[in-house]
Amino acid sequence: GENVEQHPSTLSVQEGDSAVIKCTYSDSASNYFPWYKQELGKRPQLIIDIRSNVGEKKDQRIAVTLNKTAKHFSLHITETQPEDSAVYFCAATPMAGNMLTFGGGTRLMVKP
Amino acid sequence: GAVVSQHPSWVICKSGTSVKIECRSLDFQATTMFWYRQFPKQSLMLMATSNEGSKATYEQGVEKDKFLINHASLTLSTLTVTSAHPEDSSFYICSARDSGGLNTEAFFGQGTRLTVV
Numbered sequence: 240g241e242n243v244e245q246h247p248s249t250l251s252v253q254e255g256d257s258a259v260i261k262c263t264y265s266d267s268a269s270n271y272f273p274w275y276k277q278e279l280g281k282r283p284q285l286i287i288d289i290r291s292n293v294g295e296k297k298d299q300r301i302a303v304t305l306n307k308t309a310k311h312f313s314l315h316i317t318e319t320q321p322e323d324s325a326v327y328f329c330a331a332t333p334m335a336g337n338m339l340t341f342g343g344g345t346r347l348m349v350k351p
Numbered sequence: 352g353a354v355v356s357q358h359p360s361w362v363i364c365k366s367g368t369s370v371k372i373e374c375r376s377l378d379f380q381a382t383t384m385f386w387y388r389q390f391p392k393q394s395l396m397l398m399a400t401s402n403e404g405s406k407a408t409y410e411q412g413v414e415k416d417k418f419l420i421n422h423a424s425l426t427l428s429t430l431t432v433t434s435a436h437p438e439d440s441s442f443y444i445c446s447a448r449d450s451g452g453l454n455t456e457a458f459f460g461q462g463t464r465l466t467v468v
Contacts, residue, residue, distance in 0.1 A: 283459050339385070344394045
């Protein structure tokens with residue numbers, strides 16, 4: 240089955256700096272890669288996703304890059320704000336299937 | 352966006368009792384729903400895949416007789432924790448994706464915090 244590794248487990252940045260979270264996956268059949276933000280005690284919320292037919296996707300301050308050859312994808316947050324502080328999870332799944340395999344999560348702390 | 356509603360949001364029960372958690376897709380049909388368990392400061396671990404009209408598929412290490420899953424309709428899946436013990440205390444969260452569309456986004460319920468005393 241799929242195995243998703245995520246690094247770092249914790250990340251502390253100063254407000255306004257950029258944050259980068261990296262994930263690797265094992266199943267070459269995976270071709271949908273969402274990123275979720277989870278605040279304490281709440282449900283994960285999708286913030287951005289990327290499919291295997293593109294290498295990069297951007298939405299305002301958030302961008303995701305995908306390298307299918309190397310089987311890794313990354314989340315980039317620019318101009319970080321204190322409200323970006325949360326736990327971020329990457330995930331991977333084959334398009335034909337439904338099950339998401341999650342990375343271990345990254346606790347992002349943005350210091351004002 | 353699509354909405355997945357999960358109830359209850361929290362429950363406290365005594366050891367040995369059973370607890371039922373409901374997961375509903377409110378504005379779409381889901382032939383498949385997923386149940387995850389999340390321990391504090393850890394990731395979401397898939398417990399089982401709930402299939403409408405058929406048996407659930409359990410992940411390795413998850414006891415199917417302890418975590419009963421029923422998916423009787425295209426909008427409702429239930430997870431029953433039977434004979435609950437303190438080690439079952441956790442955050443349980445369901446997820447569903449729209450079976451009828453091309454959108455592959457997974458929507459999550461608000462989660463259920465189970466405390467077994």
